[in-house]
Amino acid sequence: MGRFRAPVVGLDIDRGALKAVQISGGASGYTLNHVGYRKLPPGAILEGEVADHDLLASELKELWSSHSFKGKSVYLGIANQKVVVRLLDFPRMSEDDLKGAIQFEAQDHIPMPMDEAILDYVVLGPQGEASDLDRILIVAAQKDMIGRYASAVRAAGLRPQGIDVKALSLVRSTLPSALFDDENATLLLDVASEISSLVVTQNGNPTLTRFVPGGSGYLAQAVADAADLPEEDAERQLMNPRVRIGSEAEGGEGPGVNLEKDGEDDDFDPALMYDVRRGLEDAVQALAEDVQRSIEYHYSQSGSLEVTQVFVSGEGALVNGLDSYLGELLGVSVRRGAPLQKLSGNKSNVPDQQLRIMEPVLAVAVGLSLEEA
Numbered sequence: 168m169g170r171f172r173a174p175v176v177g178l179d180i181d182r183g184a185l186k187a188v189q190i191s192g193g194a195s196g197y198t199l200n201h202v203g204y205r206k207l208p209p210g211a212i213l214e215g216e217v218a219d220h221d222l223l224a225s226e227l228k229e230l231w232s233s234h235s236f237k238g239k240s241v242y243l244g245i246a247n248q249k250v251v252v253r254l255l256d257f258p259r260m261s262e263d264d265l266k267g268a269i270q271f272e273a274q275d276h277i278p279m280p281m282d283e284a285i286l287d288y289v290v291l292g293p294q295g296e297a298s299d300l301d302r303i304l305i306v307a308a309q310k311d312m313i314g315r316y317a318s319a320v321r322a323a324g325l326r327p328q329g330i331d332v333k334a335l336s337l338v339r340s341t342l343p344s345a346l347f348d349d350e351n352a353t354l355l356l357d358v359a360s361e362i363s364s365l366v367v368t369q370n371g372n373p374t375l376t377r378f379v380p381g382g383s384g385y386l387a388q389a390v391a392d393a394a395d396l397p398e399e400d401a402e403r404q405l406m407n408p409r410v411r412i413g414s415e416a417e418g419g420e421g422p423g424v425n426l427e428k429d430g431e432d433d434d435f436d437p438a439l440m441y442d443v444r445r446g447l448e449d450a451v452q453a454l455a456e457d458v459q460r461s462i463e464y465h466y467s468q469s470g471s472l473e474v475t476q477v478f479v480s481g482e483g484a485l486v487n488g489l490d491s492y493l494g495e496l497l498g499v500s501v502r503r504g505a506p507l508q509k510l511s512g513n514k515s516n517v518p519d520q521q522l523r524i525m526e527p528v529l530a531v532a533v534g535l536s537l538e539e540a
Contacts, residue, residue: 174191174238175242182361184360185207187204187234189536199507201236201515215362227325234516243330244333244532244535245333249308249312251277253305254291254303256302256303257303276305286306287306288306291303313330335366336537340504341355341530346476349370351473352474354366355368355477356481357481363381364377375468377461383486386446386450390443393449394443406485408487412488413492414491415487416488459497476501477494478501480506509533
């Protein structure tokens, strides 16, 4: 009889928090078994890389000791400037010949020395109907950067089972299954605390992957600057249900404020709400410009389809009205991602109601866990 192996835990590490998800199941359906979340102190992660190895290891130990995950195998997600994803076309050939061709061609497309990189690839399929070319997704990551993550995980007593690009994990978690055969392109955007991950998909396959500097931390900083608030207060304002941005702010009396509804609250400050809204809108406009540039680059590639839908996840997706305002700026439909729709049951430590609130934050971790489920 084969030995039982506990499902791998999808582990999303960014500057703001550790997010871990364990899922079991298969073709008949996936079940959420456990969810872990722990805020990280400043200094552990910087620009998507391990900045303090010992601090990160200690925080990972605390996360595991305070939760009931089965096993210690984890699947890590990475997103930083030392990861490169390229989509190339190769003539159809044997697996051994393809490996050699990719090693040779990568030198011209990957901006890092090959002896300092870890290289992997996925064959996505034919470049087009009746084509003798295959589309190959190539991923390269700097060895030292990967090594520091793996070392911190091992120092915490955990076993790194694999590593994936955070943007690619979104295809498994956030792209609705009904869109796998869609005739248009879909963009997935995870606005994490420090770096946003972006991927454009066609027919269920990634065609463009990018990392956008600035996440929910950038939104909070914009609010802090506009409203002259301490950083912690600005972070709390991101979740303030009274804050409205874009067209949601219209119709109220004054700067995005419904005075009739809020006037009964003695603590309500219309001037503060105006400044918060101004800071948020400026930051979301900058994010929209980065996303638009990625869409335009997508259109410059041969065989590209029109981007008609955007799904947004991550901490930034929790900001009231961010999805609708981003849609206004981009001129396309933007909705919150719903990674839990990929699951058929919840047997975890988190009740359904709370899960629905934190769902966008778990998008990457869910996708990483589904890699091995």
